[in-house]
Amino acid sequence: MTDRINQIIENEHKVVLSHIMTPDMVNFSGTIHGGHILHFLDQTAYACAVKYSRYNVVTLSVDQVLFKKPIYAGELVSFFANVNYVGKTSMEVGIRVVAENLKARTQRHVMTCYFTMVAMDEYMRPCAVEPLALETEEEKRWFKEAEMRKAVRIDAAAKHKELKK
Numbered sequence: 519m520t521d522r523i524n525q526i527i528e529n530e531h532k533v534v535l536s537h538i539m540t541p542d543m544v545n546f547s548g549t550i551h552g553g554h555i556l557h558f559l560d561q562t563a564y565a566c567a568v569k570y571s572r573y574n575v576v577t578l579s580v581d582q583v584l585f586k587k588p589i590y591a592g593e594l595v596s597f598f599a600n601v602n603y604v605g606k607t608s609m610e611v612g613i614r615v616v617a618e619n620l621k622a623r624t625q626r627h628v629m630t631c632y633f634t635m636v637a638m639d640e641y642m643r644p645c646a647v648e649p650l651a652l653e654t655e656e657e658k659r660w661f662k663e664a665e666m667r668k669a670v671r672i673d674a675a676a677k678h679k680e681l682k683k
């Protein structure tokens with residue numbers, strides 16, 4: 519356990535944020551309101567991208583936020599973030615969301631989603647970020663997958679622009 523915590527603290531491209539779900543976060547269906555989860559996701563992506571780049575960052579896009587399973591008040595929700603990809607100025611942060619029932623000691627994987635964050639200089643212009651060092655086979659695979667998702671995003675944005683003409 520200590521090894522895992524040290525790995526996250528020492529690793530400049532990883533962060534974990536955990537939040538307890540309180541009754542004031544509940545929606546009219548009695549489960550946690552998606553807006554709260556979106557807020558925590560954005561905070562986590564921000565923390566991860568700033569920690570890696572050491573620049574201020576802005577959120578450019580969010581993909582694969584799917585609320586397929588509800589989250590309940592009283593659960594501890596952890597957001598495990600990793601910088602998967604670095605281009606020139608943009609970074610893809612992958613976030614694995616795990617909800618934990620503390621009394622039953624059970625965990626559920628709720629979603630994995632992807633944030634594109636852009637590093638900004640002091641004049642609020644996109645600025646270059648250190649390239650990502652890929653050490654493990656898993657990191658190489660995540661990078662490749664993120665690169666493919668970026669191409670899909672750029673293609674989708676271009677097609678959307680065409681449709682709007």
Ligand SMILES: CC(C)(COP(=O)(O)OP(=O)(O)OC[C@H]1O[C@@H](n2cnc3c(N)ncnc32)[C@H](O)[C@@H]1OP(=O)(O)O)[C@@H](O)C(=O)NCCC(=O)NCCS
Nearest residue numbers: 576577578604605606607608609634636644668671672675
């Ligand atoms: C983020 C922002 C600065 C990017 O501006 P831009 O004019 O697209 O800048 P660039 O063309 O230099 O692109 C910046 C990076 O984003 C990437 N990018 C741009 N459009 C993209 C898209 N549709 N999909 C994926 N990546 C994209 C570019 O490839 C580039 O990455 P790279 O340098 O790693 O190759 C600008 O869109 C912005 O200020 N957005 C508002 C951000 C904000 O306020 N967020 C909070 C939400 S309210």
